[in-house]
Amino acid sequence: MPDDPLRVGVVGVGVMGADHARRLAGRIANATLAAIADPDRDRAQELATQLGGVRVHADPLELIRDDGVDAVLLASPGSVHTEQLLACIERGTPVLCEKPLTMDSESSLQVIEAERAAGRSLIQVGFMRRFDPEYMRLKQLLDSGRWGRTLLLHQTHRNLTVPNPHFRSEMIVRDSLVHEVDCARFLLGEEIASVQVISPTPTRHALKGVVDPQVSIFRMASGAVVTNEVFVNSRTGYEVRCEAVAETGSAIIGRPSSGIYTTGVGPDGGEGTWGGGIDPDYRTRFERAYDIEVQAWVDASRRGELVGPTSWDGYASTVVCTAGMESLSTGAPVDVVLRAPVTRT
Amino acid sequence: MPDDPLRVGVVGVGVMGADHARRLAGRIANATLAAIADPDRDRAQELATQLGGVRVHADPLELIRDDGVDAVLLASPGSVHTEQLLACIERGTPVLCEKPLTMDSESSLQVIEAERAAGRSLIQVGFMRRFDPEYMRLKQLLDSGRWGRTLLLHQTHRNLTVPNPHFRSEMIVRDSLVHEVDCARFLLGEEIASVQVISPTPTRHALKGVVDPQVSIFRMASGAVVTNEVFVNSRTGYEVRCEAVAETGSAIIGRPSSGIYTTGVGPDGGEGTWGGGIDPDYRTRFERAYDIEVQAWVDASRRGELVGPTSWDGYASTVVCTAGMESLSTGAPVDVVLRAPVTRT
Amino acid sequence: MPDDPLRVGVVGVGVMGADHARRLAGRIANATLAAIADPDRDRAQELATQLGGVRVHADPLELIRDDGVDAVLLASPGSVHTEQLLACIERGTPVLCEKPLTMDSESSLQVIEAERAAGRSLIQVGFMRRFDPEYMRLKQLLDSGRWGRTLLLHQTHRNLTVPNPHFRSEMIVRDSLVHEVDCARFLLGEEIASVQVISPTPTRHALKGVVDPQVSIFRMASGAVVTNEVFVNSRTGYEVRCEAVAETGSAIIGRPSSGIYTTGVGPDGGEGTWGGGIDPDYRTRFERAYDIEVQAWVDASRRGELVGPTSWDGYASTVVCTAGMESLSTGAPVDVVLRAPVTRT
C-alpha cells in the first residue's frame, strides 16, 4: 500500500457531510481530511476550526480542483451532483457520492457515460447498507447457496418521524424506498423488472395527502418477489429489517433485539417489561456501516480501485424509483426499463 | 352451569378427527366422547376400543341423530359438510365444524340460511387460531386502541412439506391462505375488499406447475393492507407468524423462539450454534389453541350459546379464497363480493 | 380407563385452593369437584355456589372421610398437613399435596413411613414445575445425553414483591428456594449434598433485617454445582429461569421473551422500545403447568397409580431448606443429611 494517506475533501457539510468530515478526521486510517466546501461558509468555517487544519472552500468546484485533494466525498444536495461528479471525472478524482447519484435517469446516464469515456471507475455511490456487517453476512449466506435459490425478500423500513412540512408521498419512494431498491438488487444480484406501490389508508400522523405507510412489491428479473413496507412516521424509531426466504432456509437481519436486554419495573409501576430500546435514527443503526464504507473507499482509492456500489447502481435505483413514483399514482405494476447500451461496470 | 357433561359425537376420525376424539376423551372438562362415525369402520372401531365405551356409527347421519349425542364435532371431508351441517341444524345440535364450512359460497349461504331459519346460532367454524393465546393477546392489544388504528398486517405461513402428489397451486389458497384470511378478518374486525395473488418463481421442491411460495395482498374494507407469504415446502418446519403495524407501535407473534433456548456444539464439530427447534406441524404449534377452542365450544354449547367464528366467517373466507384462486391465474387484484341479504350473526 | 370421573375434594380454598377448585370444575377431564372444605365457611360456601353442586365441609377431616370423595387436593396451610395426610393415608385416598409436605423433616418422615406401611404410594407433592412444558423439555434434553453430563445449573427466581409485613429472610429459603431445590433434584436426578446461602447487601425494598436477594450454591451428590438467585422484591415481575450447562451444550428456559413481541412509542414519547411484558405472578407463568399437573394426577389416580414428585421429594426438599436456613445465618456450606432407612419410592 502506498505510504501517504489519502487527502479527502468533503463537499457539503450538513448533517451527513459533517458526520463524514468528523469520521475522516477521527476514525479512518490512512486518510486525512484536507478540505471542506459548503455554500454556508460560516458552518464550514466552524467545522474546520473544530477539526483543525482543514482548508475551507466556498465553491465546491474549487475544492474538487484543489491540488491538495486526492479524493472527494460528495454530501451536497442531489440537484448539484451532476455538475460536481462531472468535474471529478474530468480530473480523474475518486468520489464517494451520497445518494442519489443524480436527480433523474438522463443525468445519471450522462455521468455513467462520462465515467466510461474516462476509462476508469471513479464513482462509489453511498449505499452504506452494503457495508453493514449484518447485510454483508446475509449476502454471504445467500450467495453460499447453502439454502438453494433465494425466493423472496421481505423488507421493512421505518422512521421515527418526518419533520419536513413539505413532505410528499413521492419522497417516500425516492428517499426511503431507494435503499430497499438497492438492497434487493444487492442481495439478489439482479435487476428489478417491475415495481408496484400499494397505498394503505395513511396513519393519522401523516401530513394531509401523504400516503404513509406504503407497501411495495418488486418482481426481480429471475421471478423472485420482494415485499416492502416503508413507514416514515412509525413513532417508534428507526427499524430496518430484511428477511430472505430461500428454498431450505430463511434469515432475518435488523431485528431490534441485539445488544443490551433489560427487564425492569413498568412505567408508572405497572406491568414489568423485558426488551430494549430502538435506535432513533440511521446514524446509530448504521454508524458502523458508514465507518466500514468510508474505510473501504479510502483503501480502494489509494490502490486506484473501486469497491462497492457503482454509478450503474445509482442509475438503476433512480430508474426503479421513477417507476415506483408512477405506480404510486395508480397502484398498478410499472415495468422498469434500463437503458441497454450502458453495460454494467 | 348444567350438571351433566356434554355428550359429543365426532364425525370423521382421520388425523384431525382422531386428535379431537382423544382430546374430548382425555383433556376436556364437562364433556364425554359419546360416539364416533367414520366410513372406515375398522379405524373407527380401533379408536373406540382405545378410548373405551364409545359408540361407533358407520353412517355420520346416524351419529347426528343419535339421542345420546348432544353436540357434534365435524372432522369429515369438506365435500360432505353441507349435508351433515343441515342435518345438525335440523335437530338443533351445536356443531364445531372443521374448515372449510362447505366447498363453495353457494352451499355456505344455504347453510347460513338454514341456520337463520332455525333461529339459533349452532355452527362454530374450526378456525382454531382465534383461540391461540398469542393471537388472542394480539387481538386484545389491537382492540385496546393503545397504538391507534392498525394499518398493516404481515403474515407468514410455512409448512415443512406437502406430501400429496396431486397437489395444485389452488390448494395453497384454499387450504393454507384460508387461515390467513380468517386471521386478517379476525384481527382487523372487518371484511376483505380485494385479494391479489402474486406468483414468484417456485422453489425447486414444488411439484411441476405448482406456484409455491405465493405472495398475496389483501386490501381491507377500511383501506388497511395485509401482505401474506404462504410457502408449503419450506423444508424447515411449521412457521406461522403475524406482524401487526399500528400508528404508534407494532407487534409480532409466532416467532419460533419461545420456550427452550440452547447453545451447542456445531454439527460435525463445526461452528457452535444458539437457538432451538421448529415445530414440524400444526399439531404441536396449535395444540393448546385446539384445547382451548374445544373447551370453549363445550362450555358455550352447555349454556346454549355460541362463541368463536361463525358460519358467516366460514362463508366469507370461502368467498375470499374463491377470489384468490381467480387472482392466482392473472396476478391482478380481484374484488371480494359478499352476499348482501345475509346479515352477520 | 375406568368409566367414572374421579370425585375430588379440595381442602383449603385460599388463593391456591380456589384456583384448583375452579380448575377441577372447568378445565380437567374425567374429574368432578365433589366437595370443598375450609375453616372460613363463608368463603367456602360462596365458592361452592359459584361452581354449582359442590358439598361444603367446615372440617377438613370430614371431607377426607366423605364417601363421595375419591381423592383429595390439599391446599391448606403446611402446619395442618401432617394430620390431614395421615387421615388420607388411613383411608387409602390419593392426595395432591401443595408444598410443603409438612413443616419439618421429622413429620415428613412420619408421613412417609405411614405411606410405606399402607403399602401404596398415595401422595403427590405439588411441585408443579415438573409439569411445565419447558422444564419437561429441558429434563428430556438433559436425560437424552446428547450433550454429555450436566455440569452446572444457574437458577433465577424473582417475585414482583412480598406484601407480607411479617416476612423474614428464612421464608425466602423455605417458600421460594424450595422450588429451586426441587428443580435441581428433578433436573439432575440426584440429591443435594450441601447448601450454602450467601447474603448480599439487601435491596432498599426489603423489610428491615430481611436478606433479599439471596444467592445460594448447591453441591450435588455427583459434584455438579447449582447457583441460585432468589429475589422476592424485584419490582419487575415473576421471572423463573434455569440454565443448564452440560459438557457440549447449554439450555435456557424461562426467558421472559416468549409470545407476543412488540415495538412501540416510548413512554412520554421518549425512546421507542422493543420487547414485551413480564408475568406478574406464578399463576400466569405456571397456569399450564398446574393444568397438566392436576390432569396427570387425576389420570394416574383413576388408574391407581402415582406420577410426579412423591413424599420423598417433599421430605428431601424440607431437609435441604432446613440446612439452607442454617447456612443463611453463617454464610458457610451446610451438609444435607437424609435419613437412610427410608428408601426412595
Added chain:
Amino acid sequence: MPDDPLRVGVVGVGVMGADHARRLAGRIANATLAAIADPDRDRAQELATQLGGVRVHADPLELIRDDGVDAVLLASPGSVHTEQLLACIERGTPVLCEKPLTMDSESSLQVIEAERAAGRSLIQVGFMRRFDPEYMRLKQLLDSGRWGRTLLLHQTHRNLTVPNPHFRSEMIVRDSLVHEVDCARFLLGEEIASVQVISPTPTRHALKGVVDPQVSIFRMASGAVVTNEVFVNSRTGYEVRCEAVAETGSAIIGRPSSGIYTTGVGPDGGEGTWGGGIDPDYRTRFERAYDIEVQAWVDASRRGELVGPTSWDGYASTVVCTAGMESLSTGAPVDVVLRAPVTRT
C-alpha cells in the same frame, strides 16, 4: 488536536500483537505503525513486509528507545512486562499493556510506584471489554441510577476449547477469570473484598486434574455479590455474558442472539432449527472493542492523557486472581488485601 499522527511501536507479534499491528496499520486514525519487535525475527520481518515501511527490532527495549516511536503497545508475554514497562516509564512513553500488567502483585506495585514517581499516568491495561459497546451501555445504565443500586452480577465466560497440553486449573483463574474480575470492578465501580472458587466435577473434556468449569463468588466492598462461571472447554464457542441485577431492573449483555437470525432445514433433514452461530473466539466477539480501545488510546496519548483501565486496575486484578488461586485449592472464601499506600489514580 496535534497535527502529526502518533507513531506506535508494537512489542510482541504473536496472535494478539500481530492483530494489533494490522489494526494500527489499517483501521486506526491518526496513528502510524512505526516499528515492531519480537524475539522471533522472521515472524516480525514477514509481518513488517506485509504492512510496508515498518522498522523491525529484535530487542524490545531497543524499540522502546527508538526515537521514531511515540507510544508502545505491549503484547509480549507477561513475564517480561515489568522490565519493558519500567523502560517505557523511564522515557515517559505511553503504553497500552495487554494483561496481565505483571506476573505478581509485588512487581505490579513496583510499576505503579515508578509511574507515580514519573508524575504522569502512562499505562493503560488492555481490558478491552471496557470499550465494548455493550459493556459501555451496561455501565452507563447502572451508573444512571435509574434502577437503584446494583445488587448482583451473574457472569458467564466460555471458551470453545483449550489446546494447551500444559494447561492447569490456576490458568482459568489467572487468564480467564481475570476479565470477569475487571468487569465486576468496572461495572460496580468498587473493589472486590473476597473471592471464593468452587470446583464442580469437571467435564470429560478437561485435561486430567484440571477443574473446568469453575464457579466463583466475589463479594464486593459494598456487599454486592457476583457469581461467575468460567468454562474453557464448552465446545460450543466463545460466550461472554453478563447479567446485572439492580433494585428495580436487570440487564443482560452478550446473549449470543444478535445479528443474523436464521431458520433452516435440520441437520440430516431432521427437525428444522431457528437461531444462529456462535463466535468461535474472542477476536470476533471483541473485534470492535479492540478497535475502539486502540483508537481511544491513540487519541488520549496524542493529547497527553490516559483513558481506560490503569496500572492500578492491573494490580488489583492480579491481587484478586492470586486470592482466587488460593481459594481454588480449598473452596473457602479468601480475602483480597490491596496495598494501602498506593492511592487509586
